[in-house]
Amino acid sequence: MKPAATLAPIVYVVDDDEAVRSSLKLLLKSAGLTSLAHVSATDFLAAFDEDQPGCLVLDIRMPEMNGLELQDELNRRGAMIPVIFITGHGDVPMAVESMRRGALDFLQKPFRDEDLIDRVRIALALDKNNREQLGARDAIRCRLAALTPREMQVLQLLALGKSNKQMAGDLGVSQRTIEIHRAHLMHKVEATSVAQLVRMFLAADIGTSTY
């Protein structure tokens, strides 16, 4: 994944109605947001880039592939883009279904005041946060990959809250050796405290099964 910060977010609009599409583009532009409009789900999928930060404003009723089906396809691909559904005639079961599948919001046309812009801003913030977390996790995983197997063992024991003495006993080495491993560890992972080191280890979400 490319670093998220380098790309400005794009609001994708997928609606089969030409007037709705172009009016949304203008509205988003007036709010200082960049948008890309697509006439159909398949059109969108062909252009969709998972590394592009943004959100999706998606009409639920469309010919061929409808909004829910597109949402399914995105879920299947593991895409993280937040989805805001819009519909001309809201029906409750459809709204419930879309939320159950992970939609961020469900808005009925026409939109009230700044409702849509507000939700879009929330969606973009959420996407940014998601990408940063993912990016941070990837960076930590990268640093952890540089550890020797012995250093990794020490890190896992540290995360379990063991003292240097306990670790020395567990691994059958001297406390001095443990201290050296710890120093290398802190340096390689770029941690300034044991607490931060453990937090990063947990954030990397790689488990303790190797020990």
Added chain:
Amino acid sequence: MRPSSANREVQALLDVAIDAVIIIDHRGIIESFNPAAERMFGYTASEALGSNVSVLMPEPDRSAHDSYIARYLGSGIPHILGIGREVDARRKDGSIIPVALAVGRIRDSDPPRFVGFLHDLTVRRRAAEEQQLIRERMTRVSHLATLGEMAGAIAHEINQPLAAISNYALACQRMLEATEPGIAEIQDALKQISGQALRAAEIIGRVRSLVRARARRREPCDINALIQEVSALVRSEARPQGVQLSLDLADDLPPVEVDGIQIQQVLLNLIHNAIEALSTVGSGERRVTVRTGRTTPTELTISVIDSGPGVDPALSGRIFDPFCTTKEHGTGLGLAISKSIIEAHRGRLVHHPNVPTGACFSINLPVLEGVQ
């Protein structure tokens, strides 16, 4: 068994057979023509005997039948022998009837002779066609069935231009707040707004003309027959909900001049509502009754009565208002449209509470002039 006795028995069989039995020789000349064949075709046996069997067929079989026999005699390959099929037969008066035909070769006959059994399918065919007609009518009614669905589709259509208008308007507002508003862009958005307003008006116009076009199709109808068709439709919906639908229809009602499909839509809507109301009832009887009667010399009344919780008294003054709904995903248009349909028929749709519990919706319709 002696031959003479066998002949008598065969003769008796042919005489009492319900199906037509005809024997022909290798040239297609009729040798035997039983009483059932006389009844089926309108020819007497003496008229038929000695004629070519092709007189009993419409074209193209009529001209081609001799060649069918010749083909079989030449090749020995049967095309109909022992197979049987449904064919058209031609009566003496020229009318055509559908028949099931089975043909067999009489064993050891040389030159060969053939026996044909014909079963009249007219009644069965007519029943099937009637079934088909009823089914088509049902589909048409159920297709247009829920006014709410129709209203939903219209709402969806109109909300598109409305959404565009409100988006453009909001965008204009925001752009005007900017320090240097892009006048050209705002002008273009305003043009779009008026265009989309016209589009919304066009959609409304289309709906109106649809309703107008339908209003012209009025013909004298038997109201009880309309109700019976609707009840056949909703019974399958009522049964799983444990709702019993009963009809209490008055005899000898005069015809009413109505658009049958529209009246059926109204009835469907009222019965749907009644069934939905009953689905909230925990225990007790779940019954919907549709009753017809002649209330005055010039009017008849159709009542849809349920034993549900009835209409909330706080709402009873507004239930015919558009967008008044108690359902989670109702449009609030069903009763409003129903009322306007009935009023377009110079009738009235009213609601009153049912005793001891439930709701009663009554439709009054003027009977056809000159009949009362």
